[in-house]
Amino acid sequence: MSLLEVTGATKRFGGLVAVNAVDLRVEAGGIVGLIGPNGAGKTTLFNLIAGAFAPDAGDVVFDGRSIAGLHAATICERGLARTFQIPQPFGSMTVLETITTAALLHGRHIGRAEQAARLAAERVGLQGREDVLTGSLTNAQKKRLEVGRALGTMPRLLLLDEVMAGLNAAEVSRMLDVIRRLRGEGVTVLLVEHNMEAVMAVTDRLVVLDSGRKIADGPPLEVVEDPQVIRAYLGEDDAAELEDSDAERP
Ligand SMILES: Nc1ncnc2c1ncn2[C@@H]1O[C@H](COP(=O)(O)OP(=O)(O)OP(=O)(O)O)[C@@H](O)[C@H]1O
Numbered sequence: 014m015s016l017l018e019v020t021g022a023t024k025r026f027g028g029l030v031a032v033n034a035v036d037l038r039v040e041a042g043g044i045v046g047l048i049g050p051n052g053a054g055k056t057t058l059f060n061l062i063a064g065a066f067a068p069d070a071g072d073v074v075f076d077g078r079s080i081a082g083l084h085a086a087t088i089c090e091r092g093l094a095r096t097f098q099i100p101q102p103f104g105s106m107t108v109l110e111t112i113t114t115a116a117l118l119h120g121r122h123i124g125r126a127e128q129a130a131r132l133a134a135e136r137v138g139l140q141g142r143e144d145v146l147t148g149s150l151t152n153a154q155k156k157r158l159e160v161g162r163a164l165g166t167m168p169r170l171l172l173l174d175e176v177m178a179g180l181n182a183a184e185v186s187r188m189l190d191v192i193r194r195l196r197g198e199g200v201t202v203l204l205v206e207h208n209m210e211a212v213m214a215v216t217d218r219l220v221v222l223d224s225g226r227k228i229a230d231g232p233p234l235e236v237v238e239d240p241q242v243i244r245a246y247l248g249e250d251d252a253a254e255l256e257d258s259d260a261e262r263p
Pocket residue numbers: 026029031049050051052053054055056057058
């Protein structure tokens with residue numbers, strides 16, 4: 014049994030079908046990438062899984078139980094946490110306070126929550142910065158704090174939404190180390206990311222959405238060569254041009 018099994022997930026906004034009958038499985042211990050052009054439905058699918066929206070149709074099963082339509086906090090308590098594309102920490106709170114607030118989800122024992130928060134800060138490389146106000150962190154540190162905040166809830170499945178956006182090469186490499194370490198510690202990861210180099214470096218499976226539909230699912234090297242995926246990213250005309258120039262090559 015997969016840790017996460019999404020079947021036929023559908024979400025409409027008025028006349029727009031943002032996520033259209035999508036099936037997705039994530040096996041425990043994996044790092045799966047969810048990619049696709051702008052507006053493909055990636056964040057909406059994350060929202061369906063993490064409980065921001067209930068699906069209009071289909072089901073989301075986490076660890077053998079349906080979580081479709083449950084409150085986001087209940088889903089998080091069950092061990093599924095997410096990050097947000099744009100971290101918005103309270104600038105007047107410290108790193109430790111921010112992560113501790115998330116860790117309090119599992120009970121009101123402040124000492125235990127702080128202990129979990131210190132561990133989460135260390136896991137994302139913010140050790141030594143526990144007492145720093147989040148408002149004075151760099152963008153890259155805020156991105157790692159966002160991962161740390163999610164880790165404070167002690168998830169078994171972590172949904173990462175563009176945690177590498179806006180980072181330079183050294184910062185991306187550091188984030189990749191954080192993600193690999195998490196896998197080593199038994200956290201399963203599903204990540205949405207536009208940085209393809211980073212995606213290729215860290216995932217063991219890729220799922221591609223286009224206009225709300227799943228168009229590919231498989232090993233990263235095979236998926237990026239899939240003509241349907243190339244067409245989705247480049248558009249019909251540019252993809253045809255690329256095919257012509259490939260054919261002309263000796
Ligand atoms: N709350 C909403 N109300 C109405 N339309 C929405 C809402 N959220 C998303 N959409 C629409 O649903 C479609 C999918 O959006 P979504 O944000 O899921 O795509 P995405 O793949 O995450 O895009 P990006 O890579 O640009 O973040 C888009 O057409 C978007 O405009």
